[in-house]
Amino acid sequence: MIISLELDSETPLYEQLRNQIVIGIAMGTLAEQERLPSVRQLAEDLGINTMTVNKTYALLKQEGYIVIDRRHGAKVAPRAAVGQEPTEQLTHQLQLIIAQAAIQGVDQSRFQTLCGQIFAKMAYQT
Amino acid sequence: MIISLELDSETPLYEQLRNQIVIGIAMGTLAEQERLPSVRQLAEDLGINTMTVNKTYALLKQEGYIVIDRRHGAKVAPRAAVGQEPTEQLTHQLQLIIAQAAIQGVDQSRFQTLCGQIFAKMAYQT
Amino acid sequence: MIISLELDSETPLYEQLRNQIVIGIAMGTLAEQERLPSVRQLAEDLGINTMTVNKTYALLKQEGYIVIDRRHGAKVAPRAAVGQEPTEQLTHQLQLIIAQAAIQGVDQSRFQTLCGQIFAKMAYQT
Amino acid sequence: MIISLELDSETPLYEQLRNQIVIGIAMGTLAEQERLPSVRQLAEDLGINTMTVNKTYALLKQEGYIVIDRRHGAKVAPRAAVGQEPTEQLTHQLQLIIAQAAIQGVDQSRFQTLCGQIFAKMAYQT
DNA sequence: GTGGTCTAGACCACT
DNA sequence: GTGGTCTAGACCACA
Structure with a gap:
């Protein structure tokens, strides 16, 4: 999965990252239950700090898009039932x-x- | 037109204001060519700083939603031709x-x- | 309000801080709508990093105990209606x-x- | 006794396990003096690492909830006298x-x- | 002035 | 190995 960040954007890095991962999940680039790269790995790949990736993961977790399993790191959350009403x-x-x-x-x-x-x-x- | 700001929101005040004005224009609550309240007036009505309203107007102008005339203040910009492609x-x-x-x-x-x-x-x- | 942190505790600093503030709110040491000390101020007083206090405030905000007003900093949230069912x-x-x-x-x-x-x-x- | 662990919870596995055993003891699901399953057995049943169960048992022992006998494994500790003061x-x-x-x-x-x-x-x- | 974001680098808890 | 926490110090956005 390709992630590109604009360092000089108004949107914070952690939010750009969050958005791209959300889109990745929806498009199936990140399959259900699939493991996300480790915090360190992703930070290194993108050339940003681990804290930033950490914050992104914490946010995605809080929003329910991913689950964090102590044993195996972060995974895409199981998909919701269809037919939901829009928030x-x-x-x-x-x-x-x-x-x-x-x-x-x-x-x-x-x-x-x-x-x-x-x-x-x-x-x-x- | 009624504008309500959430002071404890994540979205900056100037952006909330901008969004509500954009929606107001689209819904026709603010008619084409209609004058917007003066910066000072609006700031007072909303109980916020004039700088904030100023920033909003500057943003709206830059985005092309309003035009600013030194003599007559801010007006809603004439509407675009229909049939445009999405940005x-x-x-x-x-x-x-x-x-x-x-x-x-x-x-x-x-x-x-x-x-x-x-x-x-x-x-x-x- | 007196806050004491145990630096060598198992509970993270930001959580200890969060707990003490919650108790402070409940006991009225921090009155409804009262302003909390600024992130920097509190960090300095406690001899800890601003990021740690920041995280505490973000958590308290997310849990609904405080509201963060862009203009005046963090305040105790207005109290909930009584007679609620326990979570x-x-x-x-x-x-x-x-x-x-x-x-x-x-x-x-x-x-x-x-x-x-x-x-x-x-x-x-x- | 049924034990269910949430792998994606904030609480560490060993702590979840400890909590459930404590509740089990209090509710009588685990009777006084009753033997607990062996570390290996429980680990296998729950599909977790033996180290984790080991840690749980050590913690429970240290807290006085169970006693560990080299020959007979772990047992629920004899109950305390009633009428104690809260810690x-x-x-x-x-x-x-x-x-x-x-x-x-x-x-x-x-x-x-x-x-x-x-x-x-x-x-x-x- | 406020909170929010980010970095570089470190240590710890959990499994 | 993983994520979580913390520090010291910096810069920015907002009002």
């Missing part, structure tokens, strides 16, 4: 994106198509 | 949201429905 | 303590009295 | 739990009732 937070985020899209002149059908294309790349989808 | 940035943001939704078990049809409902509230949509 | 986690912890007490030969009435005495010191209780 | 450590733990309960809005009578319910399940109680 309120997710709805808010989506509303903001759609607002931006609408103002920028992207019409609804184009937007829905885009959603479809992105969903098609997700392995988590049934 | 790369927007696509990235959407991808992250969809990834999260997929992992949380929200299926595509539910997601698309939600998009439709949100779009329906946008006045900018043709 | 499952709390029940588990209590079960373990009672098990230990029972084995050590503390009988129920003595234990209940002790609870009463501790509750009497809590300002949060109505 | 200082136990009082501290209880104080922390009550503090949390109070902040979360659990009132004293509810808490005392809960204690009663838990005590009712303990066989050690007179």
